[in-house]
Amino acid sequence: MLRLIVQRLLALIPLLFIVSVMTFSFTSLLPSDPVDLILGETGTQEQHEMLRERMGLNEPIVVRYVQWLGRAVQGDLGTSFFNSVSVSTALMQRLPVTLSLTLVSALIAVVVGVAAGIAAALRPRSLIDRLATVGATFGQAIPNFWFGLLLVAIFAVNLRWFPATGFSPLSASPVDWLRSVTLPAIALGLSSSAAIARQVRSAMVGVLQQDYIRAARAQGLSSRRVILKHALTNAMVPVVAVLSFQITVLLGGALIVEQVFAINGLGTLAIGAVRQQDIPMIQGLVLVMVGLVVVVQLATDVIYGLLNPKARPS
Amino acid sequence: MRSWITGSTIAVAMALGLAASPALSQGSGTFKYAEQVKLITMDPQKQSGSGVPFLRPAYESLFEKGPNGENLPLLATDYAVDGLDVTITLRQGVSFTNGEPFNADAAAKNINRGVEIGIVEGLKTVESASAADEYTLIIRLKEFDPAIISTLCYTGGMMIAPAAMADPALDRNPVGTGPYVHIKTESREGEVQVYTPNPTYWDKDKIGLARYEVWEIPDDTARLNALKTGQIDAGNWLSNPQAAIIDRTPDLKLIRNNGGLNYHVIISDREGTVVPAFADPLVRKAMALSIDREGFNKAIQFGLAAKSFQPYGKGDWAYDPALEGVYDYDLDKARDLMAQSKFPDGFSFDMPSIPVYQSRLEALAGFFKEIGITMNIAPQEPGTLARVSRTTAYPATNLVWNTITDPKFLALRYVYDDANYNPFKAKPSETLLALAEEGLTSVETEVRAPVYRKMAEQLAEEAFLIFVTNAPILIGTSEKTANNPTVVYRYGEDSVNLRGLKAND
Numbered sequence: 001m002l003r004l005i006v007q008r009l010l011a012l013i014p015l016l017f018i019v020s021v022m023t024f025s026f027t028s029l030l031p032s033d034p035v036d037l038i039l040g041e042t043g044t045q046e047q048h049e050m051l052r053e054r055m056g057l058n059e060p061i062v063v064r065y066v067q068w069l070g071r072a073v074q075g076d077l078g079t080s081f082f083n084s085v086s087v088s089t090a091l092m093q094r095l096p097v098t099l100s101l102t103l104v105s106a107l108i109a110v111v112v113g114v115a116a117g118i119a120a121a122l123r124p125r126s127l128i129d130r131l132a133t134v135g136a137t138f139g140q141a142i143p144n145f146w147f148g149l150l151l152v153a154i155f156a157v158n159l160r161w162f163p164a165t166g167f168s169p170l171s172a173s174p175v176d177w178l179r180s181v182t183l184p185a186i187a188l189g190l191s192s193s194a195a196i197a198r199q200v201r202s203a204m205v206g207v208l209q210q211d212y213i214r215a216a217r218a219q220g221l222s223s224r225r226v227i228l229k230h231a232l233t234n235a236m237v238p239v240v241a242v243l244s245f246q247i248t249v250l251l252g253g254a255l256i257v258e259q260v261f262a263i264n265g266l267g268t269l270a271i272g273a274v275r276q277q278d279i280p281m282i283q284g285l286v287l288v289m290v291g292l293v294v295v296v297q298l299a300t301d302v303i304y305g306l307l308n309p310k311a312r313p314s
Numbered sequence: 315m316r317s318w319i320t321g322s323t324i325a326v327a328m329a330l331g332l333a334a335s336p337a338l339s340q341g342s343g344t345f346k347y348a349e350q351v352k353l354i355t356m357d358p359q360k361q362s363g364s365g366v367p368f369l370r371p372a373y374e375s376l377f378e379k380g381p382n383g384e385n386l387p388l389l390a391t392d393y394a395v396d397g398l399d400v401t402i403t404l405r406q407g408v409s410f411t412n413g414e415p416f417n418a419d420a421a422a423k424n425i426n427r428g429v430e431i432g433i434v435e436g437l438k439t440v441e442s443a444s445a446a447d448e449y450t451l452i453i454r455l456k457e458f459d460p461a462i463i464s465t466l467c468y469t470g471g472m473m474i475a476p477a478a479m480a481d482p483a484l485d486r487n488p489v490g491t492g493p494y495v496h497i498k499t500e501s502r503e504g505e506v507q508v509y510t511p512n513p514t515y516w517d518k519d520k521i522g523l524a525r526y527e528v529w530e531i532p533d534d535t536a537r538l539n540a541l542k543t544g545q546i547d548a549g550n551w552l553s554n555p556q557a558a559i560i561d562r563t564p565d566l567k568l569i570r571n572n573g574g575l576n577y578h579v580i581i582s583d584r585e586g587t588v589v590p591a592f593a594d595p596l597v598r599k600a601m602a603l604s605i606d607r608e609g610f611n612k613a614i615q616f617g618l619a620a621k622s623f624q625p626y627g628k629g630d631w632a633y634d635p636a637l638e639g640v641y642d643y644d645l646d647k648a649r650d651l652m653a654q655s656k657f658p659d660g661f662s663f664d665m666p667s668i669p670v671y672q673s674r675l676e677a678l679a680g681f682f683k684e685i686g687i688t689m690n691i692a693p694q695e696p697g698t699l700a701r702v703s704r705t706t707a708y709p710a711t712n713l714v715w716n717t718i719t720d721p722k723f724l725a726l727r728y729v730y731d732d733a734n735y736n737p738f739k740a741k742p743s744e745t746l747l748a749l750a751e752e753g754l755t756s757v758e759t760e761v762r763a764p765v766y767r768k769m770a771e772q773l774a775e776e777a778f779l780i781f782v783t784n785a786p787i788l789i790g791t792s793e794k795t796a797n798n799p800t801v802v803y804r805y806g807e808d809s810v811n812l813r814g815l816k817a818n819d
Binding site: 030031033036038039044047082083084085089090093094149152156157160163164165166167259260261262264268269272275 | 352353354355360362432433482483484485486502503504505529530531532533535536537539540542543545694695696698700701
């Protein structure tokens with residue numbers, strides 16, 4: 001298992017290199033010019049040239065990339081084009097926010113999805129099964145930003161149970177953190193819980209018909225033990241793969257949900273950076289997102305191996 | 315005995331109250347304002363767009379605008395203009411929050427830095443600044459500039475502590491003379507900037523808050539929800555559905571402040587180099603008449619803007635009431651003018667568009683179609699419209715103009731043959747040129763207003779600038795904020811005057 005982790009982490013290096021080359025190239029091909037945004041509508045040609053020179057934008061793209069890479073391998077991702085905020089600092093400030101949101105969403109998705117999936121699988125074609133299926137379809141169909149707005153209208157604006165906007169750090173107040181993250185996490189986790197519910201139901205229905213489950217029941221094991229220990233463990237193998245994909249989806253979905261709830265995470269940072277064509281910030285963001293996705297996939301492989309010894313690398 | 319105790323208690327309480335009064339002069343309560351733009355920089359001399367509410371707590375300008383747009387003293391107490399020399403008398407007894415004294419030397423360093431950086435458009439006429447004595451600042455101009463004092467009311471006149479100018483992170487560590495001090499440790503980058511009272515402020519009685527917060531909430535719906543739930547006391551909006559909701563919600567109020575954005579079409583190729591029809595004034599007038607501005611305002615700007623036929627809105631000193639309705643929607647008249655022109659069968663042209671203007675241009679294309687003109691909308695990348703508008707890539711364009719901008723910039727932008735947005739180098743008419751020059755001969759608005767009114771009339775006559783709507787600055791507030799008598803909005807800005815502002819509760 002340790003070998004797998006080391007291999008995956010080593011594979012991250014060429015992956016990050018390729019991604020950084022692609023990001024740098026594509027953002028440099030954009031027709032808009034950050035100098036326009038900095039100088040506004042009144043900048044003269046001379047000022048444009050001076051600022052381009054100062055920002056190093058007159059250098060060939062290869063030279064700019066090599067300079068950036070040289071600093072990046074030393075841990076310096078540069079500074080925003082638009083202010084003195086370092087990219088690393090900005091990313092480290094926003095990362096806990098997006099991770100909080102994503103992890104709580106994933107937790108909600110797993111709890112709701114697994115519970116709904118088991119309930120549906122235990123009584124196939126029953127009312128509960130049909131309700132779970134309709135709920136899953138509904139959950140996957142509705143956009144998370146719309147659901148988020150609905151939650152805000154009901155629970156923040158009308159009932160005043162939760163704040164409508166903003167994020168409170170966990171270190172400042174756990175209660176405020178929970179209040180600030182609840183609505184966006186529900187909005188974000190809904191569609192993933194639906195996907196997980198479908199997967200759990202499907203896997204559980206198959207597993208519950210297996211001979212070893214009948215044997216376990218015949219041995220007099222309690223229904224709870226049969227379901228949670230024997231059936232669910234085996235049914236979770238494909239679910240983990242879905243969950244891995246869903247966490248990646250959640251990271252992407254956080255970009256939109258952060259806007260709806262005015263949460264200052266990586267998504268908000270990404271949208272601002274793309275709008276301004278803040279290349280150093282975009283580079284840093286893409287690298288962090290790729291890193292997160294790789295870590296999630298690595299964790300999936302590890303969990304997969306723990307659940308299914310046959311899947312462990314030799 | 316009891317009365318003695320009661321009397322003594324009251325006396326002690328009063329004494330404590332009196333003893334506590336200096337603390338009260340430091341203000342109490344919190345006021346929360348939400349900005350629709352993200353904070354880019356807190357360096358006033360590098361600030362090129364929105365975001366002034368982040369600067370106002372920490373920085374003060376030499377002058378400020380009064381309720382009717384007049385120039386009032388702030389860090390300066392007086393001024394005199396003598397040709398190219400502007401002599402400014404500075405307020406004494408003011409210091410920056412880092413302890414440096416505010417004097418003519420500091421002010422000169424600020425003006426010279428602003429000139430060197432070159433982002434503040436109003437300082438482009440300044441040659442240099444120097445200190446005549448400790449509290450007398452001399453600004454030497456390259457050319458006579460009637461708007462120089464007005465420039466010093468905004469970011470061009472904001473004073474930074476000289477020692478702080480060397481700080482590479484000045485854009486996040488503002489050091490000014492303002493009533494409040496930026497607290498970096500309590501601020502959260504990209505989310506909220508926090509300010510507390512400046513203990514060395516020169517006019518302590520004007521500090522009414524214990525804390526002032528500026529929140530960055532770019533999403534209009536999120537900002538609206540924050541206002542509805544009391545998370546913010548006020549915030550600014552553009553003319554969008556959320557602003558319309560505020561306008562209709564009983565316990566919220568939408569304030570229409572002076573200034574704002576004038577949306578207009580610019581016929582860049584007015585000599586007909588690429589599109590010959592644009593050289594015909596009848597065609598340009600027909601286009602102006604074909605626009606149903608009332609319908610446009612209702613459909614595109616949710617009824618929050620006003621019809622516009624000139625670069626200024628009602629209440630601005632250069633506004634010309636005589637122009638009201640000059641190009642009111644009249645399709646028959648527009649068709650007649652087209653029939654009389656050399657292009658009765660119509661023509662087509664390309665118009666650059668960015669996503670935020672797409673719906674506006676679709677509406678305009680519909681209006682122009684009615685008189686036989688086909689406007690092809692050419693999508694551009696966001697952030698590129700201004701740049702492309704300065705080139706000959708398109709014969710016409712569409713932009714917004716901040717209505718509080720001094721009229722002299724109208725000529726610099728559109729009229730002169732080397733104007734920023736005159737890429738085809740069209741020669742201005744003699745009348746227009748003469749009026750533009752005449753407007754530069756005085757700093758007094760009473761003298762300049764009639765000149766610029768004539769200039770607006772001439773622009774209407776030549777019709778190469780087709781004004782569509784004027785959207786005022788929109789500030790959404792809670793009912794408590796609306797009823798707070800200390801809340802005063804700065805003339806032409808989307809910010810609250812912090813001097814004297816007290817919390818709603």
